[in-house]
Amino acid sequence: MPERVLFTIDGAPAEGEAGGSLLAALWNAGRLAVRSSVKGEARGPLCGMGTCFECRVSVDGEPHRRACLETVRAGMAVSLRDSRASAPEGSAPGAAEPPPDDRAEVVVVGAGPAGIAAAVHAAEAGARTVIVDEQRRPGGQVWRGEPARAARAWLERLERSGARVIAGATVVDASRGELLVVQGDRPLRLRFDRLVLATGARELFLPFPGWTLSGVVGAGGAQALLKAGGRFEGRRAVVAGSGPLLLAVAALLERAGARVVGVAEQAPLARLVAFAASLWRAPVRAAEGLGYAARLAGVPYRPGAWVREATGDGTIERVVVTDGRREWAWGCDVLACGFGLVPSLELPRLLGCATTAEAVLVDARQGTSVPGVFAAGELVGIGGASQALATGAAAGLAAGGRPVPPRLAAWRDAEAAFAARLAHAFAPRAEVLSLARPDTLVCRCEDVPLDLLRTAGSAREAKLRTRAGMGACQGRVCGPALARLRGFGADSVRPPLVPVPIRDLLGDLTSPAGEAGGPGPRIA
Numbered sequence: 416m417p418e419r420v421l422f423t424i425d426g427a428p429a430e431g432e433a434g435g436s437l438l439a440a441l442w443n444a445g446r447l448a449v450r451s452s453v454k455g456e457a458r459g460p461l462c463g464m465g466t467c468f469e470c471r472v473s474v475d476g477e478p479h480r481r482a483c484l485e486t487v488r489a490g491m492a493v494s495l496r497d498s499r500a501s502a503p504e505g506s507a508p509g510a511a512e513p514p515p516d517d518r519a520e521v522v523v524v525g526a527g528p529a530g531i532a533a534a535v536h537a538a539e540a541g542a543r544t545v546i547v548d549e550q551r552r553p554g555g556q557v558w559r560g561e562p563a564r565a566a567r568a569w570l571e572r573l574e575r576s577g578a579r580v581i582a583g584a585t586v587v588d589a590s591r592g593e594l595l596v597v598q599g600d601r602p603l604r605l606r607f608d609r610l611v612l613a614t615g616a617r618e619l620f621l622p623f624p625g626w627t628l629s630g631v632v633g634a635g636g637a638q639a640l641l642k643a644g645g646r647f648e649g650r651r652a653v654v655a656g657s658g659p660l661l662l663a664v665a666a667l668l669e670r671a672g673a674r675v676v677g678v679a680e681q682a683p684l685a686r687l688v689a690f691a692a693s694l695w696r697a698p699v700r701a702a703e704g705l706g707y708a709a710r711l712a713g714v715p716y717r718p719g720a721w722v723r724e725a726t727g728d729g730t731i732e733r734v735v736v737t738d739g740r741r742e743w744a745w746g747c748d749v750l751a752c753g754f755g756l757v758p759s760l761e762l763p764r765l766l767g768c769a770t771t772a773e774a775v776l777v778d779a780r781q782g783t784s785v786p787g788v789f790a791a792g793e794l795v796g797i798g799g800a801s802q803a804l805a806t807g808a809a810a811g812l813a814a815g816g817r818p819v820p821p822r823l824a825a826w827r828d829a830e831a832a833f834a835a836r837l838a839h840a841f842a843p844r845a846e847v848l849s850l851a852r853p854d855t856l857v858c859r860c861e862d863v864p865l866d867l868l869r870t871a872g873s874a875r876e877a878k879l880r881t882r883a884g885m886g887a888c889q890g891r892v893c894g895p896a897l898a899r900l901r902g903f904g905a906d907s908v909r910p911p912l913v914p915v916p917i918r919d920l921l922g923d924l925t926s927p928a929g930e931a932g933g934p935g936p937r938i939a
Contacts, residue, residue: 420489425496431487436643438463438470438482441493443646447730448629449482449495454862457729459629461859461892463639464556465549466617466759468887468914469859479887479914483639484583486551514595514602519545519579521814522594522605524586524762525613527555528566528800529792531573532807533611533814538576540815545605546573547581547596555615556635557800560642569804581605587920588910589766591785595910597919609787609814612763612775613807616756616793619895621843622857622865623850625725625734630749634664637751641667648672650748653734655679655722657841658755659799662707668751669710676745677715679736681754682841684718690840697833700799721847725750739846754843756797757895763790765908772898772905773838780819781810789814798834805830848899857900858893860886868897874906887914 418433424444431440438460441449448457450471460470463483470482473494482493521537523530526548538544546553553573558566573580584598594605618633625631632640634656641647652673654665661678669675680687694701720738725731733746760770769776769784774795781789791810792803805827809819851857853866863883871877874884874894883897884890884906897903911920 422491424493434486437485439644463636466891514604516604518606519543520608522607523611526553527615529803529807530613532804533811534578535576536808536811537815538578540817542815544578547584549585611810612790613792614759616758618753619755619757621754628731630731634751634753638664652749653747655752656754657681666707666710675714679717679720681721686840758794761908780813796834798830802830858883874903
């Protein structure tokens with residue numbers, strides 16, 4: 416049984432699982448709100464996986480730590496009140512040494528199914544391989560927690576392959592042949608001959624009145640909390656948005672002891688029927704969906720319906736759901752709401768890879784437009800674990816200098832066709848894209864309402880006029896929303912890719928150009 420340890424939250428004693436998720440420990444302690452916004456509103460976690468930065472807390476005096484990426488330690492002091500706290504005395508750096516160098520023939524960024532498949536095939540092809548991931552252990556969101564038998568087989572194969580795993584590490588800059596990675600407070604310059612990008616995807620959040628209330632989390636955010644040890648026993652939960660993930664999350668919540676009040680799927684019934692009919696090509700997926708439906712027998716499932724508004728006094732208490740003709744209210748303690756996934760394109764775009772709004776462009780060997788850089792998984796299409804494994808295996812073989820076998824290519828092509836059907840079936844409808852009112856916040860980091868964005872014609876103009884997209888998440892939440900609400904294209908990507916303490920970069924900033932350390936990150 417996991418060891419339980421004591422720590423403090425704002426000076427009060429609390430208990431959590433040693434080495435477990437700090438965010439789950441806070442959630443279990445009833446702290447649904449963990450920080451205050453720039454205008455003083457209480458905010459709770461949204462994504463549960465490090466993207467949204469809504470779970471920032473101070474840990475042992477160091478501010479802006481993402482609770483979802485922090486582990487519980489005995490005696491740690493967590494503060495939710497002072498997000499602007501100074502770093503502990505003595506922690507400020509002096510003259511820093513350049514970060515150490517490391518080299519591999521193949522580096523894989525992302526340790527979800529695609530990254531694991533890529534690392535395994537590259538290493539088994541004889542290439543010296545390193546895999547880097549922000550989470551504490553490999554598996555990604557799909558295989559987090561207690562993985563199924565197929566997942567365990569891949570994780571065991573990764574361990575046997577000889578590929579080295581650098582966990583809890585964030586890529587903050589990249590150039591041809593080199594990544595700057597921060598692991599904890601330790602920077603590392605990681606050099607490579609070939610690079611596989613498997614950075615996955617994040618949830619698409621579309622703003623509606625009340626979506627910033629504590630207790631409103633993404634559908635994937637609820638899944639992440641559950642898998643990290645968050646407790647939902649006795650809580651009334653509504654699951655809403657779009658995509659097959661809704662049924663999976665609702666079933667997980669029900670199994671965890673929550674009372675699932677209802678599921679609202681915005682996709683019209685006709686599209687859902689057509690998509691379900693196409694699953695004869697994928698019997699495993701069909702059986703999985705039927706299993707979720709059986710688990711949720713008796714739970715209201717409303718196709719062609721969406722949450723119009725969430726209400727409550729700081730914390731969610733009720734949602735108003737509509738199908739465009741009538742509306743009704745569901746009381747709830749948790750709303751898990753997400754509208755599918757969007758690929759995490761920041762690193763590919765920083766490297767100069769050609770992309771569309773929804774994917775990295777690749778050839779038959781998963782090669783991008785940048786020589787020696789490959790892409791796999793949700794970067795090339797949102798299709799689930801099977802698609803990620805197929806594209807990851809192809810990318811790993813190519814990076815390891817091996818050909819892609821015809822059978823693997825056929826599997827990959829079939830998964831691409833499924834991804835296209837999935838995107839069509841669950842595309843957001845016009846009514847969902849018009850839910851935000853003029854006073855509805857669109858940029859959560861900087862508290863920017865939709866009304867202030869009415870005259871902005873691009874993401875760059877939105878930044879200059881309102882600071883939308885300039886907060887801690889760097890547009891990862893509001894950027895995809897504004898692309899759909901206002902037609903904004905993606906803005907330029909600049910390092911660092913995520914906010915990091917300046918001390919973690921000082922060694923690289925002071926490294927002389929042209930020495931073994933290279934030019935250092937392009938901080939702008």
